[in-house]
Amino acid sequence: xxxxxxxxxxxxxxxxxxxxxxxxxxxxxxxxxxxxxxxxxxxxxxxxxxxxxxxxxxxxxxxxxxxxxxxxxxxxxxxxxxxxxxxxxxxxxxxxxxxxxxxxxxxxxxxxxxxxxxxxxxxxxxxxxxxx
Amino acid sequence: xxxxxxxxxxxxxxxxxxxxxxxxxxxxxxxxxxxxxxxxxxxxxxxxxxxxxxxxxxxxxxxxxxxxxxxxxxxxxxxxxxxxxxxxxxxxxxxxxxxxxxxxxxxxxxxxxxxxxxxxxxxxxxxxxxxxxxxxxxxxxxxxxxxxxxxxxxxxxxxxxxxxxxxxxxxxxxxxxxxxxxxxxxxxxxxxxxxxxxxxxxxxxxxxxxxxxxxxxxxxxxxxxxxxxxxxxxxxxx
Numbered sequence: 325x326x327x328x329x330x331x332x333x334x335x336x337x338x339x340x341x342x343x344x345x346x347x348x349x350x351x352x353x354x355x356x357x358x359x360x361x362x363x364x365x366x367x368x369x370x371x372x373x374x375x376x377x378x379x380x381x382x383x384x385x386x387x388x389x390x391x392x393x394x395x396x397x398x399x400x401x402x403x404x405x406x407x408x409x410x411x412x413x414x415x416x417x418x419x420x421x422x423x424x425x426x427x428x429x430x431x432x433x434x435x436x437x438x439x440x441x442x443x444x445x446x447x448x449x450x451x452x453x454x455x456x
Numbered sequence: 457x458x459x460x461x462x463x464x465x466x467x468x469x470x471x472x473x474x475x476x477x478x479x480x481x482x483x484x485x486x487x488x489x490x491x492x493x494x495x496x497x498x499x500x501x502x503x504x505x506x507x508x509x510x511x512x513x514x515x516x517x518x519x520x521x522x523x524x525x526x527x528x529x530x531x532x533x534x535x536x537x538x539x540x541x542x543x544x545x546x547x548x549x550x551x552x553x554x555x556x557x558x559x560x561x562x563x564x565x566x567x568x569x570x571x572x573x574x575x576x577x578x579x580x581x582x583x584x585x586x587x588x589x590x591x592x593x594x595x596x597x598x599x600x601x602x603x604x605x606x607x608x609x610x611x612x613x614x615x616x617x618x619x620x621x622x623x624x625x626x627x628x629x630x631x632x633x634x635x636x637x638x639x640x641x642x643x644x645x646x647x648x649x650x651x652x653x654x655x656x657x658x659x660x661x662x663x664x665x666x667x668x669x670x671x672x673x674x675x676x677x678x679x680x681x682x683x684x685x686x687x688x689x690x691x692x693x694x
Contacts, residue, residue: 332534339537350679351598353536357675360540361547375545387538390531391667394657395499396481397532400525401596401618402504403511407518408615420579424589425616428572429623429650430631432593436564436646436673437637443559444642 328386335360467514473524480506493661495629500654501622532653536595539656539671546668553641557672560642564649564673565680566688568593573692586693588612592620594681595652595674602682606689617652624651625658640666648673 338359340352348355360383367373378384466472484502491497511521522529543550550557573586581589587608591599596617603613628647637643644666647655652674660667 329534332537335537335540336533349682350675351595353533354675354678356533356537357540357543357671360537361544364540364544365547378541378545383538384541387541390535390538391542391660393531394535394653394660395485396478396503397528397535398500398618398621398654398657399477399481399503399507400522400529401614402500402622403507403521403525404518404611405615405618406504406508406511408611417581417585420576420581421585421589421616422619423579424572424576424581425592425619426623426627427575428568428592429620430627431571432564432568432650433624433628433631433646435567436560436649437632437635437642439563440553440556440560440642440645441637441639444553444556444639447555 325382325386328382328384331360331383332356332386332390335363467516468520470524470527473516473521474527475524476507476510477503477525477528480510495626495658498622498626498658500625500657536653536675539668539675542664542668543672546665549641549665550668550672553669556642557645557669557676560645561649561673561676561680564646565593565677565684568650569681569685569688570692573689577693583693584608585612587689589616590685590689591681592616593650593652594678598678598682602685606686618654621651621654624655628655628658629662641669644669645673649677652677 335356336353337356339354339356342348342355343350343352350358364373364378379388480503481499483506484497484499487502488494488497488499507521510516511518569590572589572592576586576589584607587606588603588610590606590608591602591613593599594602594617596614599613599617600610602608604610624647628643628651632643632646640663644656644659644663647659647666648670649655651658656667656670656674659670
C-alpha cells in the first residue's frame with residue numbers, strides 16, 4: 325500500500341519536475357501517467373508482466389483504490405465554484421455562460437464521438453478491402 | 457466548554473471540514489445508488505450543494521473549508537498518475553484505436569473551444585470572459601494556467617471547468633444511449649475529452665473500457681487545448 329502510493333507520488337513528482345524544468349505543455353500528473361505506463365512496458369520487456377501481476381501489484385491496488393474515489397476529489401473545487409456564482413451574476417452573464425456551457429458540451433461530445441466512429445469505420449472498411 | 461463554543465472551535469478545524477466532505481459524498485453517493493445511478497443524480501453535484509448549504513448556514517468562508525478539504529483535493533494528482541494502471545492493462549485496445557483517437561482529439565478540442573466562445577460572444581460576453589471560457593474542457597489546473605497566460609480570470613475558468621465537467625457527466629450517458637452508440641471506447645473518449653476528470657469518473661461507473669479511454673482523452677486534451685486556444689482565440693475574439 326505504502327509502496328504503491330509512493331510510486332504514484334514519485335511519478336507525479338518527476339512529472340512536475342520535467343514539466344517545470346523543460347517547460348513542457350502537459351501538466352505534471354499527466355507526464356507522471358505517461359512515465360508510469362512506460363515503466364510498466366519496460367518492466368514487461370525484462371520480466372513478463374501479466375495482467376494479473378499488474379492488477380495485484382502494490383501500485384495496481386493503490387490505483388484501483390484511488391480511482392474508485394475519483395468523483396470525491398472534485399468536491400472541494402466544486403464547492404469553490406459556488407463562491408463565483410456571485411461573480412457571474414454581477415456581469416449579468418450567468419444565463420449566457422450556462423447556455424454556452426450546455427450547448428458547447430453537447431456539441432463537443434457529438435463531434436468527438438462522431439469523429440472517433442467515422443475514422444474507425446473508414447479504417448475498418450479499408451482493412452476489409454485489403455483482406456478481400 | 458459549552459456546546460456553542462465547542463462548535464465554534466470545531467468548525468474552524470481542518471478535521472471537521474474533511475469529515476464533512478467525506479460525509480457529504482457518502483450521502484450523495486448513497487442517493488445516486490438509490491436512484492440506480494441515474495446520471496442526473498451526479499454525486500459531485502449533490503455533495504457540492506450539501507456542503508455549500510452547510511458553509512452558508514455556519515457562516516464559514518471557503519479558505520477555512522479548504523484547509524480541511526485540501527487533503528482530498530490533493531489526491532487528484534496521484535489519481536491522475538493512477539490512470540496509468542487501467543491504461544496499461546488495456547494498452548492493446550488503445551493501440552488498435554490510435555487513429556480514431558487522434559481524429560477525435562483534434563476535432564473535439566477544436567469544437568469545444570470554437571463552440572463555447574462563439575456562443576458566449578453571440579450572447580454578449582466580453583473578451584475577458586471569452587478568454588476564461590475557451591479552455592473549459594481541460595482539467596482545472598491546466599485550464600487556469602491557460603486562462604491566466606492569455607489574460608482571463610482563473611477563478612472564473614475554474615468555475616466554468618467544473619460546470620462543464622458536471623454537465624458532461626450528466627448528459628453523456630442518456631445522449632449516447634439515445635444515439636444507440638455501443639462502442640464504449642468512443643463513448644468514454646468523448647466523455648473524457650469534453651468533461652475531463654468528472655467525465656472520466658462518470659465513465660468508470662458506466663464501463664471500465666469507457667473509463668480507460670476517458671482517462672486517455674483527458675490526458676491528451678490537457679496537451680492539445682493549451683496549444684490550440686492561443687491559435688484560435690484571436691480569430692473569434694480579436
